[in-house]
Amino acid sequence: MKMHSLHPWTIEPAGARELQRELAGRLRFQFPPGLRVRHVCGVDVSSARTDNRLYAAAVVFSFPELELVEAATAVLPAAFPYVPGLLSFREGPVLLEALQHLRVTPDVVLCDGQGTAHPRGVGIASHLGLFLDRPTLGVAKTVLVGDYNPPGPEPGAVSPLVHQGRVVGTVLRTKRGVKPVFISPGHLVDPDTAVELALACCQGYRLPEPVRQAHLLSNRLRRVKA
DNA sequence: GCGACAG
DNA sequence: ATCTTGTCGC
Numbered sequence: 001m002k003m004h005s006l007h008p009w010t011i012e013p014a015g016a017r018e019l020q021r022e023l024a025g026r027l028r029f030q031f032p033p034g035l036r037v038r039h040v041c042g043v044d045v046s047s048a049r050t051d052n053r054l055y056a057a058a059v060v061f062s063f064p065e066l067e068l069v070e071a072a073t074a075v076l077p078a079a080f081p082y083v084p085g086l087l088s089f090r091e092g093p094v095l096l097e098a099l100q101h102l103r104v105t106p107d108v109v110l111c112d113g114q115g116t117a118h119p120r121g122v123g124i125a126s127h128l129g130l131f132l133d134r135p136t137l138g139v140a141k142t143v144l145v146g147d148y149n150p151p152g153p154e155p156g157a158v159s160p161l162v163h164q165g166r167v168v169g170t171v172l173r174t175k176r177g178v179k180p181v182f183i184s185p186g187h188l189v190d191p192d193t194a195v196e197l198a199l200a201c202c203q204g205y206r207l208p209e210p211v212r213q214a215h216l217l218s219n220r221l222r223r224v225k226a
Numbered sequence: 227g228c229g230a231c232a233g
Numbered sequence: 234a235t236c237t238t239g240t241c242g243c
Protein backbone atom coordinates (compact mmCIF):
# COMPACT_ATOMS: atom_id res chain seq x y z
CA MET A 1 0.00 0.00 0.00
CA LYS A 2 1.05 3.57 -0.57
CA MET A 3 2.40 5.75 2.22
CA HIS A 4 4.79 8.61 2.70
CA SER A 5 7.76 9.33 4.91
CA LEU A 6 6.83 12.15 7.27
CA HIS A 7 10.26 12.24 8.87
CA PRO A 8 13.45 10.21 9.31
CA TRP A 9 13.54 7.56 12.06
CA THR A 10 17.13 8.11 13.05
CA ILE A 11 16.64 10.20 16.15
CA GLU A 12 17.43 10.33 19.84
CA PRO A 13 14.79 9.84 22.56
CA ALA A 14 14.66 13.54 23.44
CA GLY A 15 14.08 14.46 19.80
CA ALA A 16 11.51 11.70 19.47
CA ARG A 17 9.40 13.15 22.29
CA GLU A 18 9.65 16.60 20.75
CA LEU A 19 8.55 15.15 17.40
CA GLN A 20 5.57 13.43 19.05
CA ARG A 21 4.35 16.73 20.46
CA GLU A 22 4.44 18.15 16.94
CA LEU A 23 2.75 15.11 15.36
CA ALA A 24 -0.04 15.22 17.95
CA GLY A 25 -1.32 18.40 16.36
CA ARG A 26 -1.75 16.71 12.99
CA LEU A 27 -4.06 13.95 14.23
CA ARG A 28 -7.69 13.97 13.17
CA PHE A 29 -10.45 11.92 14.75
CA GLN A 30 -13.26 12.03 12.24
CA PHE A 31 -13.86 8.83 10.31
CA PRO A 32 -13.72 9.58 6.54
CA PRO A 33 -17.34 10.32 5.51
CA GLY A 34 -18.62 7.70 3.08
CA LEU A 35 -15.72 5.30 3.58
CA ARG A 36 -17.04 1.73 3.53
CA VAL A 37 -14.95 -0.69 5.58
CA ARG A 38 -14.28 -3.65 3.33
CA HIS A 39 -10.79 -4.55 4.43
CA VAL A 40 -9.28 -4.43 7.91
CA CYS A 41 -5.60 -5.08 8.63
CA GLY A 42 -3.90 -6.19 11.82
CA VAL A 43 -0.20 -5.54 12.47
CA ASP A 44 2.23 -6.77 15.10
CA VAL A 45 5.93 -7.27 15.77
CA SER A 46 7.82 -10.19 17.27
CA SER A 47 11.41 -10.16 18.46
CA ALA A 48 14.05 -12.46 19.87
CA ARG A 49 16.03 -11.65 22.98
CA THR A 50 19.26 -12.94 21.59
CA ASP A 51 19.25 -11.50 18.09
CA ASN A 52 18.64 -7.82 17.40
CA ARG A 53 16.00 -8.14 14.71
CA LEU A 54 12.33 -7.26 14.57
CA TYR A 55 9.82 -9.41 12.69
CA ALA A 56 6.67 -7.68 11.46
CA ALA A 57 3.45 -9.04 10.04
CA ALA A 58 0.45 -7.32 8.43
CA VAL A 59 -2.64 -9.45 7.82
CA VAL A 60 -5.66 -8.27 5.85
CA PHE A 61 -9.20 -9.60 6.33
CA SER A 62 -12.45 -8.86 4.54
CA PHE A 63 -15.00 -7.01 6.67
CA PRO A 64 -17.36 -7.88 8.17
CA GLU A 65 -16.90 -11.50 7.02
CA LEU A 66 -13.36 -11.63 8.40
CA GLU A 67 -11.99 -13.98 5.77
CA LEU A 68 -8.24 -13.92 5.12
CA VAL A 69 -7.35 -11.78 2.10
CA GLU A 70 -3.61 -11.16 2.20
CA ALA A 71 -0.55 -11.19 4.43
CA ALA A 72 2.84 -9.47 4.24
CA THR A 73 5.96 -9.52 6.41
CA ALA A 74 9.25 -7.70 6.92
CA VAL A 75 12.40 -8.12 8.97
CA LEU A 76 14.72 -5.32 10.11
CA PRO A 77 17.41 -4.87 12.74
CA ALA A 78 16.18 -2.92 15.76
CA ALA A 79 17.64 0.58 15.52
CA PHE A 80 15.92 2.05 18.58
CA PRO A 81 15.57 0.61 22.11
CA TYR A 82 12.26 -0.09 23.79
CA VAL A 83 11.39 2.96 25.82
CA PRO A 84 7.87 3.30 27.27
CA GLY A 85 6.15 6.05 25.28
CA LEU A 86 8.49 5.70 22.29
CA LEU A 87 7.47 2.28 21.00
CA SER A 88 6.71 3.54 17.49
CA PHE A 89 10.32 4.62 17.00
CA ARG A 90 11.35 1.03 17.53
CA GLU A 91 8.60 -0.85 15.69
CA GLY A 92 7.41 1.76 13.19
CA PRO A 93 10.00 1.20 10.44
CA VAL A 94 9.56 -2.57 10.18
CA LEU A 95 5.76 -2.33 10.40
CA LEU A 96 5.65 0.24 7.60
CA GLU A 97 7.83 -1.97 5.42
CA ALA A 98 5.48 -4.91 5.90
CA LEU A 99 2.47 -2.69 5.16
CA GLN A 100 4.18 -1.34 2.05
CA HIS A 101 4.28 -4.86 0.62
CA LEU A 102 0.50 -5.21 0.72
CA ARG A 103 -1.25 -5.18 -2.64
CA VAL A 104 -4.60 -4.34 -1.09
CA THR A 105 -4.98 -1.01 0.70
CA PRO A 106 -6.88 -1.73 3.93
CA ASP A 107 -9.58 0.71 5.03
CA VAL A 108 -8.61 0.42 8.69
CA VAL A 109 -5.45 -0.76 10.43
CA LEU A 110 -5.58 -2.27 13.93
CA CYS A 111 -2.28 -1.89 15.76
CA ASP A 112 -0.89 -3.81 18.71
CA GLY A 113 -0.39 -0.96 21.20
CA GLN A 114 -1.92 2.42 22.05
CA GLY A 115 -3.29 5.19 19.90
CA THR A 116 -4.18 8.37 21.78
CA ALA A 117 -3.97 6.62 25.16
CA HIS A 118 -0.39 7.81 25.37
CA PRO A 119 1.60 10.39 27.40
CA ARG A 120 1.65 12.83 24.47
CA GLY A 121 -1.38 11.41 22.65
CA VAL A 122 0.64 9.77 19.89
CA GLY A 123 0.92 6.04 20.40
CA ILE A 124 2.10 3.69 17.65
CA ALA A 125 -1.38 3.47 16.12
CA SER A 126 -1.53 7.24 15.73
CA HIS A 127 2.00 7.46 14.40
CA LEU A 128 1.36 4.79 11.75
CA GLY A 129 -1.91 6.48 10.83
CA LEU A 130 -0.09 9.69 9.96
CA PHE A 131 2.33 7.85 7.69
CA LEU A 132 -0.44 5.86 6.03
CA ASP A 133 -3.03 8.65 5.93
CA ARG A 134 -5.59 5.96 6.73
CA PRO A 135 -7.84 5.22 9.74
CA THR A 136 -5.94 3.39 12.49
CA LEU A 137 -6.75 2.33 16.04
CA GLY A 138 -4.82 0.92 18.95
CA VAL A 139 -5.53 -2.42 20.62
CA ALA A 140 -3.33 -2.77 23.70
CA LYS A 141 -3.20 -5.70 26.11
CA THR A 142 -2.12 -3.55 29.06
CA VAL A 143 -2.45 0.09 30.04
CA LEU A 144 0.25 2.72 29.44
CA VAL A 145 -1.43 5.77 30.95
CA GLY A 146 -4.79 6.47 32.52
CA ASP A 147 -7.13 5.18 35.20
CA TYR A 148 -10.27 3.08 34.83
CA ASN A 149 -12.82 0.87 36.49
CA PRO A 150 -13.18 -2.66 35.17
CA PRO A 151 -15.90 -3.04 32.52
CA GLY A 152 -18.78 -5.46 33.07
CA PRO A 153 -18.29 -9.22 32.55
CA GLU A 154 -20.18 -9.54 29.29
CA PRO A 155 -18.46 -9.16 25.89
CA GLY A 156 -18.97 -5.63 24.62
CA ALA A 157 -18.94 -4.05 28.07
CA VAL A 158 -16.90 -0.84 28.17
CA SER A 159 -15.39 1.59 30.67
CA PRO A 160 -13.68 4.93 29.98
CA LEU A 161 -9.90 5.22 30.24
CA VAL A 162 -9.16 8.61 31.79
CA HIS A 163 -5.81 10.37 31.81
CA GLN A 164 -5.33 13.80 33.36
CA GLY A 165 -9.04 14.50 33.24
CA ARG A 166 -9.35 13.45 29.60
CA VAL A 167 -10.98 10.32 28.18
CA VAL A 168 -8.12 8.95 26.08
CA GLY A 169 -9.48 5.50 25.33
CA THR A 170 -11.91 2.71 26.16
CA VAL A 171 -11.40 -0.41 28.23
CA LEU A 172 -13.25 -3.12 26.33
CA ARG A 173 -14.30 -6.59 27.43
CA THR A 174 -13.97 -8.75 24.34
CA LYS A 175 -14.51 -12.12 26.03
CA ARG A 176 -16.08 -13.28 29.27
CA GLY A 177 -13.72 -14.28 32.04
CA VAL A 178 -10.70 -12.70 30.34
CA LYS A 179 -8.85 -9.45 30.96
CA PRO A 180 -10.16 -6.52 28.91
CA VAL A 181 -8.20 -4.76 26.15
CA PHE A 182 -7.47 -1.04 25.78
CA ILE A 183 -8.86 0.57 22.65
CA SER A 184 -7.97 4.07 21.52
CA PRO A 185 -8.24 6.01 18.25
CA GLY A 186 -5.05 6.21 16.24
CA HIS A 187 -5.81 8.64 13.41
CA LEU A 188 -8.88 9.38 11.28
CA VAL A 189 -11.25 7.49 13.55
CA ASP A 190 -13.44 8.52 16.50
CA PRO A 191 -13.51 6.73 19.87
CA ASP A 192 -16.88 5.02 19.36
CA THR A 193 -16.08 3.79 15.87
CA ALA A 194 -12.75 2.46 17.12
CA VAL A 195 -14.50 0.35 19.75
CA GLU A 196 -17.21 -0.73 17.32
CA LEU A 197 -14.65 -1.91 14.77
CA ALA A 198 -12.48 -3.68 17.32
CA LEU A 199 -15.48 -5.54 18.73
CA ALA A 200 -16.77 -6.45 15.27
CA CYS A 201 -13.39 -8.07 14.57
CA CYS A 202 -13.51 -10.37 17.59
CA GLN A 203 -14.07 -14.05 16.90
CA GLY A 204 -14.28 -15.69 20.30
CA TYR A 205 -10.79 -14.71 21.40
CA ARG A 206 -9.53 -11.89 23.56
CA LEU A 207 -7.88 -10.07 20.65
CA PRO A 208 -9.55 -8.90 17.43
CA GLU A 209 -8.80 -11.48 14.72
CA PRO A 210 -6.58 -9.25 12.53
CA VAL A 211 -4.29 -8.46 15.46
CA ARG A 212 -4.37 -12.02 16.73
CA GLN A 213 -3.36 -13.40 13.34
CA ALA A 214 -0.65 -10.77 12.87
CA HIS A 215 0.69 -11.80 16.26
CA LEU A 216 0.76 -15.46 15.26
CA LEU A 217 2.36 -14.74 11.88
CA SER A 218 5.11 -12.48 13.23
CA ASN A 219 5.90 -15.16 15.76
CA ARG A 220 6.05 -17.87 13.09
CA LEU A 221 8.23 -15.62 10.93
CA ARG A 222 10.74 -15.21 13.76
CA ARG A 223 10.94 -18.93 14.45
CA VAL A 224 11.65 -19.66 10.79
CA LYS A 225 13.95 -16.76 9.94
CA ALA A 226 15.89 -16.88 13.20
C1' DG B 227 13.00 11.48 45.42
C1' DC B 228 9.44 7.60 44.32
C1' DG B 229 6.61 4.93 41.47
C1' DA B 230 4.84 3.80 36.69
C1' DC B 231 6.05 2.22 32.45
C1' DA B 232 2.38 -0.16 25.21
C1' DG B 233 5.84 -3.96 23.19
C1' DA C 234 8.44 -8.37 23.94
C1' DT C 235 10.93 -12.84 25.47
C1' DC C 236 12.34 -16.73 28.74
C1' DT C 237 9.53 -21.39 30.06
C1' DT C 238 6.25 -26.51 32.46
C1' DG C 239 2.94 -27.51 34.30
C1' DT C 240 -1.51 -26.72 35.74
C1' DC C 241 -6.34 -25.14 36.56
C1' DG C 242 -10.78 -24.83 34.24
C1' DC C 243 -14.41 -24.98 30.55
